[in-house]
Amino acid sequence: MSIAGGYWKAVEAAAAVDGDCVQVFTKNNNRWQGKPLLDEECVRFQAALEEHAIQHTLSHASYLINLASNKPDLLAKSIDAMVDELQRADRLGIPYVVFHPGSHTTSTPEEGLATIADSLKTILARTDDLTTYPLLENTAGQGSNLGFEFEQLSFLIDEVGQAERLGVCIDTCHTFAAGYSMANSQDYETTIQQMETTFGIAQIKAIHLNDSKRPFASRKDRHEHIGQGEMGDEPFRFLMNDTRFASIPMYLETEKGEIDGIDMDQMNLDKLRSLVG
Numbered sequence: 001m002s003i004a005g006g007y008w009k010a011v012e013a014a015a016a017v018d019g020d021c022v023q024v025f026t027k028n029n030n031r032w033q034g035k036p037l038l039d040e041e042c043v044r045f046q047a048a049l050e051e052h053a054i055q056h057t058l059s060h061a062s063y064l065i066n067l068a069s070n071k072p073d074l075l076a077k078s079i080d081a082m083v084d085e086l087q088r089a090d091r092l093g094i095p096y097v098v099f100h101p102g103s104h105t106t107s108t109p110e111e112g113l114a115t116i117a118d119s120l121k122t123i124l125a126r127t128d129d130l131t132t133y134p135l136l137e138n139t140a141g142q143g144s145n146l147g148f149e150f151e152q153l154s155f156l157i158d159e160v161g162q163a164e165r166l167g168v169c170i171d172t173c174h175t176f177a178a179g180y181s182m183a184n185s186q187d188y189e190t191t192i193q194q195m196e197t198t199f200g201i202a203q204i205k206a207i208h209l210n211d212s213k214r215p216f217a218s219r220k221d222r223h224e225h226i227g228q229g230e231m232g233d234e235p236f237r238f239l240m241n242d243t244r245f246a247s248i249p250m251y252l253e254t255e256k257g258e259i260d261g262i263d264m265d266q267m268n269l270d271k272l273r274s275l276v277g
């Protein structure tokens with residue numbers, strides 16, 4: 001949800017479509033610097049959460065950050081920006097900052113992963129006074145984006161060595177685009193078991209619910225409204241009814257807007273709730 005006009009506005013917007021959790025960017029997602037946070041903004045954000053009984057919040061890090069960069073200046077800037085993201089979220093009382101692990105660009109995937117692990121060690125050391133911590137998001141594997149294989153996420157968690165301060169956010173569209181099927185109950189269970197045997201499902205602190213415009217295993221990241229894309233209803237039915245994820249907040253990252261007077265977020269939430277039971 002947009003924070004235009006104040007952080008509390010994102011909470012109001014979530015409540016208006018019957019959301020019970022809210023994800024925000026704590027600053028412009030295409031800028032390195034954000035305006036300093038004011039105490040009164042944090043207080044008002046918390047008050048709005050309380051007023052609307054929204055218990056789960058999540059911050060999404062800027063898309064500019066690349067913790068795998070092989071360019072020293074960009075890497076240093078990315079590490080600083082990630083520390084800033086965590087500090088901002090912490091002040092707002094947001095427990096997690098989800099981020100895309102990084103892109104190896106002109107180096108190798110192995111070098112990229114090693115760089116991400118080193119970056120995360122630095123970031124965690126610089127934020128050990130905070131309760132907020134980062135969540136690795138699995139990716140579609142577009143271009144040189146890392147984190148599309150569950151093994152890559154588990155490598156990072158093992159290498160950083162602080163599993164209690166480094167969680168995972170699973171994106172359904174990215175999972176599908178990366179080639180993990182959830183098309184029927186057997187495939188769904190196989191995919192969940194692959195998560196369990198790699199990074200472990202206890203590491204999952206948030207889920208992004210998105211259908212995919214692009215086909216299975218396409219390695220392309222294009223979100224679609226729930227049930228209207230290449231994934232269809234079934235994967236979401238399995239997830240919505242899986243008691244292992246009953247207490248894990250799930251966030252939409254589908255297109256905003258209205259069609260025939262119907263809010264698209266409301267439509268997607270209604271759709272998901274209709275799949276329960």
Ligand SMILES: [Zn+2]
Pocket residue numbers: 137171208253
């Ligand atoms: Zn996502």
